[in-house]
Structures are given as C-alpha cells and as structure tokens.
Amino acid sequence: MAFIYDEPSRTFGEYLLVPNLTTKDCVPANVDLTAPVVRFKADPGATPPDPRLAPLTMSVPVTSAMMQSVSGADLAIALARCGGLSFVYGSQGIEEEAAMVRRVKNYKAGFVVSDSNLRPDATLGDVLELTDRTGHSTIAITEDGTPTGRFVGIITSRDYRLGKTPLSTPVREIMTPFKSIHCGKVGLDLQEANELIWRHKLNTLPVIDERQHLQYLVFRKDYESHQAHPLENVDHEKRLIVGAGINSRDYRDRVPALVEAGADVLCIDSSDGYSEWQGDTIAFVKSLGKPAYVGAGNVVDREGFLYLVEAGADFVKVGIGGGSICITREQKGIGRGQASAVIEVAKARDEYFQRTGVYVPICSDGGISQDYHITIALAMGADFVMMGRYFARFDESPGRKVRVNNQFMKEYWGEGSNRARNWQRYDHGDTSKKKDQLEFEEGVDSYVPYAGKLKDNLDVTLAKVRSTMCNCGATSLRDLYMRARLTVASAVSIHEGGVHDVMLKDTRGNTREP
Numbered sequence: 448m449a450f451i452y453d454e455p456s457r458t459f460g461e462y463l464l465v466p467n468l469t470t471k472d473c474v475p476a477n478v479d480l481t482a483p484v485v486r487f488k489a490d491p492g493a494t495p496p497d498p499r500l501a502p503l504t505m506s507v508p509v510t511s512a513m514m515q516s517v518s519g520a521d522l523a524i525a526l527a528r529c530g531g532l533s534f535v536y537g538s539q540g541i542e543e544e545a546a547m548v549r550r551v552k553n554y555k556a557g558f559v560v561s562d563s564n565l566r567p568d569a570t571l572g573d574v575l576e577l578t579d580r581t582g583h584s585t586i587a588i589t590e591d592g593t594p595t596g597r598f599v600g601i602i603t604s605r606d607y608r609l610g611k612t613p614l615s616t617p618v619r620e621i622m623t624p625f626k627s628i629h630c631g632k633v634g635l636d637l638q639e640a641n642e643l644i645w646r647h648k649l650n651t652l653p654v655i656d657e658r659q660h661l662q663y664l665v666f667r668k669d670y671e672s673h674q675a676h677p678l679e680n681v682d683h684e685k686r687l688i689v690g691a692g693i694n695s696r697d698y699r700d701r702v703p704a705l706v707e708a709g710a711d712v713l714c715i716d717s718s719d720g721y722s723e724w725q726g727d728t729i730a731f732v733k734s735l736g737k738p739a740y741v742g743a744g745n746v747v748d749r750e751g752f753l754y755l756v757e758a759g760a761d762f763v764k765v766g767i768g769g770g771s772i773c774i775t776r777e778q779k780g781i782g783r784g785q786a787s788a789v790i791e792v793a794k795a796r797d798e799y800f801q802r803t804g805v806y807v808p809i810c811s812d813g814g815i816s817q818d819y820h821i822t823i824a825l826a827m828g829a830d831f832v833m834m835g836r837y838f839a840r841f842d843e844s845p846g847r848k849v850r851v852n853n854q855f856m857k858e859y860w861g862e863g864s865n866r867a868r869n870w871q872r873y874d875h876g877d878t879s880k881k882k883d884q885l886e887f888e889e890g891v892d893s894y895v896p897y898a899g900k901l902k903d904n905l906d907v908t909l910a911k912v913r914s915t916m917c918n919c920g921a922t923s924l925r926d927l928y929m930r931a932r933l934t935v936a937s938a939v940s941i942h943e944g945g946v947h948d949v950m951l952k953d954t955r956g957n958t959r960e961p
C-alpha cells in the first residue's frame with residue numbers, strides 16, 4: 448500500500464523566523480559563518496558539533512551549482528576568494544573539466560600570468576593592436592614573446608606618444624629595459640611584493656626566476672583587492688579550494704583526472720541520488736589510493752540520506768525539483784518541497800551523528816529565490832546551500848550577457864535541458880549515457896537579470912544573513928540551528944509581509960500599484 452505523508456511538503460517562502468533576545472555582543476561583525484564541507488568525527492554530546500573539526504571547511508556556507516551556465520573557472524575563483532566553494536560542472540569532457548580545476552588551483556591572488564606579451568623586434572603598431580585586443584596597457588617584452596620567456600623590458604602607455612612616435616618604431620627603442628626595472632624573485636609572497644611596489648613607487652612588479660624568465664606580474668591595485676578578501680577559502684598551500692562535479696557513469700576515468708588536477712572535493716551530480724549507481728561511484732572514489740572527498744545526492748528524505756551516508760558519502764545534497772530552471776516535478780512527478788526535505792534530512796543527520804559520532808554535512812540545493820531563504824535553510828539545519836540562478840547573474844558566470852528589451856540579462860540553462868546535454872554529442876567520453884532510454888527535457892533554457900560582480904552581490908546577501916542571525920541571537924551557524932524558532936506563514940500573512948494597501952511613488956512623484 449502506498450505510503451502517504453501526513454504533512455504537506457513545504458518550502459522556504461512559507462516560513463518566517465521569530466526573533467530571540469539579541470545580546471549586545473551579537474552584532475554582524477561577530478558572526479562566524481564557518482561551515483563544514485565533509486564528514487568528520489566529533490563528540491556526539493555536542494549536537495551540532497564545531498564545524499572547525501571538519502577536515503575541509505568554508506568560511507561562508509555557499510556553493511555554486513555544478514552547471515555549465517554557472518560554475519566555470521572564473522566563477523570558482525571569485526567565489527573561493529569570497530569564502531565559498533564552486534563545483535566546476537561535470538557536463539563537459541574530462542580533460543576540459545580537469546583544466547578548469549587546474550586553473551583555479553594555479554590561481555595566485557595578486558600574481559597574474561602576463562596576457563600581453565611581445566618580442567623586442569615588434570613595433571609600436573603591434574603594441575597598439577595588442578592593447579586594443581586585451582584592454583591591458585602594460586605589455587611584457589620577452590625574447591620569444593611568450594608570458595614566460597626571458598624578460599627584457601616593459602612597455603606602458605607612458606613610453607610612447609600617440610600621433611608623435613612613429614608606428615614603425617621597434618619596441619626595443621621605446622621600452623623600459625630590464626636593467627632599469629625593479630623585479631621580484633619567484634617565491635616572494637604578496638606582502639613582500641607589495642613592499643617593493645610601495646618602496647619603489649611602482650605600478651607593476653614583474654616576478655622573474657633565476658634565469659631571468661618572467662613568471663608573473665603583480666599590480667599595485669590587485670594587492671588592495673586581496674586585502675578586500677579576508678575570508679578567502681584556501682588550502683594549506685594557500686591555493687583556492689575548488690570542487691568538481693562527476694556522474695555515475697564515467698567516474699572510473701573522470702575521478703582520477705580530477706583528483707590529479709587538484710580538486711579538493713567531488714560531488715555526484717544527479718536529480719536522484721538514492722541509487723545503486725551512486726553507491727558504486729562512492730565506493731570507487733573511496734577505493735582510490737589517494738584520499739578524496741565525494742558528496743552525493745540529491746535526496747529528499749531520511750532513507751535516501753542514510754543510504755548515501757552508509758555508502759560513504761562525505762556530504763549529502765538535498766533537493767529534487769526546486770531549482771528555478773527545474774521541470775522535473777512537472778515532467779516526472781518526483782520531488783518534495785525544499786523546506787520539508789531539509790528538515791527531515793537534518794533530523795536524520797543529527798540522529799546518525801548521535802548514534803555513530805560521525806557528522807555528515809548536508810547541502811540544500813536549489814530553490815533559493817530570496818536572500819533570506821539562505822538563512823531559513825541554515826536555520827532548518829542545512830550546513831550550506833547550493834545556488835545556480837543566483838550565481839548565473841554575475842559577470843564571472845560562463846553564460847553570455849545579452850540585452851533583452853532594453854535590459855541586460857545573462858543566459859541560464861538547466862543541466863537537464865537539451866542545450867546542456869549537447870556536450871555528449873561532441874564528446875566521446877560519455878557515450879553510454881541513456882542509450883537505452885528515450886530522452887525528454889528536465890530543464891529549461893532561460894535568461895536572468897544581469898547583476899554585476901559576484902563579490903558586490905554576495906557581500907550584500909551575507910550582510911542580510913548575518914543581520915537576521917543577530918535577530919535570532921546567533922553568532923554562529925550552530926547557534927542559529929540550535930536556537931532558531933520558525934513559524935509557518937499563512938497565505939494571508941505572506942500577503943501582509945509584502946507591500947500592501949499603499950500606492951508606490953517613483954522619483955517623479957507618479958504613483959503605481961505595488
């Protein structure tokens with residue numbers, strides 16, 4: 448006989464937090480958002496345990512969805528610099544995905560590999576053409592014109608006069624030559640580089656190796672940007688932390704390549720994780736010689752969670768059909784309201800911890816359509832959240848920025864859409880996929896309003912989270928989960944929470960309905 452749940456399945460927008468006493472030390476500056484990423488052992492007497500006991504943590508509880516339109520290398524770098532974690536999308540060739548992971552791991556804040564380089568026999572005409580193409584006015588001159596060739600000089604716009612200096616002038620006659628340039632030696636850190644920049648009043652510090660080959664450029668303005676990222680999520684070698692998506696088919700080839708590339712944590716990407724395919728995938732990752740972390744999912748209930756935990760998952764992702772581009776509930780009728788799913792799985796996680804002393808973090812994936820939904824998810828017991836739409840809006844996401852009806856938009860398409868699935872037609876890596884199944888789309892191709900830089904937006908979002916936590920008397924995510932009091936809002940009280948019974952006024956004094 449079919450089992451019917453007593454309670455309807457609910458989602459974040461149906462709940463509100465009721466404030467607790469805010470003590471005077473409970474201010475946003477004192478809020479610590481550190482979250483565990485992977486399983487760890489702790490004293491089951493303290494539920495939930497201190498997240499800093501986990502072997503992999505993040506300083507803000509936010510991850511970006513493993514989607515083609517969300518998590519490429521640029522977004523992964525920007526998010527890790529703000530303290531979060533990206534999962535580079537797995538719906539691409541294995542080599543391509545590994546290359547993205549490598550790009551994130553090789554990123555050194557403040558140290559950039561020069562992208563504008565010429566040989567000494569190039570001309571001013573070449574300089575102008577290159578400046579135009581890259582938008583960068585600092586050009587490194589190396590013997591072979593490569594970013595790591597023997598370094599012989601530098602050209603900036605101060606070295607020539609447009610309209611006066613002939614375009615045919617060779618670079619070697621106008622560049623600042625090596626002997627007049629202050630350089631750093633490879634191995635110096637950003638602070639030391641910055642010291643040199645200030646001492647010698649430089650705009651750019653070239654960093655060379657013992658053979659005088661160029662390695663990096665350090666720009667004065669980038670040091671300031673580094674100072675603005677105090678929460679950066681880095682490993683013990685100060686490299687940014689990055690995750691990578693995998694699937695339950697080509698994992699035997701994909702996982703070793705990603706681990707080799709330096710992925711800190713993997714995650715199986717699927718709408719439905721309660722399957723033996725995922726059990727096998729986890730077992731494979733755990734059988735590798737090298738230790739590797741792997742998350743699994745998605746699940747929406749206690750049974751699915753326990754199955755993946757017992758299979759060895761390092762974290763479990765929660766959510767079926769709640770994503771903004773999802774049509775799974777409509778197409779297949781599977782899923783559960785995101786709040787109900789998180790509440791049940793968080794309870795199962797706590798019981799498992801109390802029984803075994805092993806804490807397995809959970810991630811609420813999809814359906815965050817307002818910033819405060821993050822706080823609600825965390826209050827309900829999610830250790831961190833995953834978002835797609837949210838990040839697709841930013842400069843750093845891979846989708847194109849386009850103008851639609853006089854407004855800038857970014858493209859955002861679901862991983863279950865035909866657009867995303869097309870990669871397999873051009874890649875030979877995953878030919879086993881669904882040969883035996885008829886295909887139907889489970890996601891849409893869409894636009895989202897362009898919103899600018901990731902950091903600017905995430906700073907505001909997290910300010911709201913911290914502020915709400917203070918309303919709830921919480922300065923850590925553990926506090927929040929332990930103390931939060933949530934109430935279901937009736938449809939009428941949701942109406943009451945919006946603007947009502949007033950006419951809105953614009954800057955010219957005109958009025959309109961809310």
Ligand SMILES: NC(=O)C1=CN([C@@H]2O[C@H](COP(=O)(O)OP(=O)(O)OC[C@H]3O[C@@H](n4cnc5c(N)ncnc54)[C@H](O)[C@@H]3O)[C@@H](O)[C@H]2O)C=CC1
Pocket residue numbers: 694695696716717718719722724745766767768769770773775812813861862863881889890
């Ligand atoms: N979170 C959500 O609500 C949803 C997410 N998505 C996203 O769309 C993408 C595709 O998701 P899915 O279609 O669920 O991918 P999937 O690859 O997990 O599953 C597709 C089908 O293949 C089967 N399968 C998996 N491994 C297999 C193996 N080794 N051998 C034979 N059959 C196997 C599965 O049982 C399923 O029927 C993912 O990126 C996912 O995150 C799609 C729908 C909903």
Ligand SMILES: O=c1[nH]c(=O)c2[nH+]cn([C@@H]3O[C@H](COP(=O)(O)O)[C@@H](O)[C@H]3O)c2[nH]1
Pocket residue numbers: 512513514766768769770771772773774775776812813814815833834835836837860861862863864889890891
């Ligand atoms: O039904 C679906 N069809 C799709 O094509 C699809 N692509 C992604 N996802 C899932 O949605 C999450 C992102 O959701 P948001 O945009 O709401 O943040 C992601 O993290 C995924 O869990 C999909 N679900």
Ligand SMILES: [K+]
Pocket residue numbers: 719720721722
């Ligand atoms: K299943």
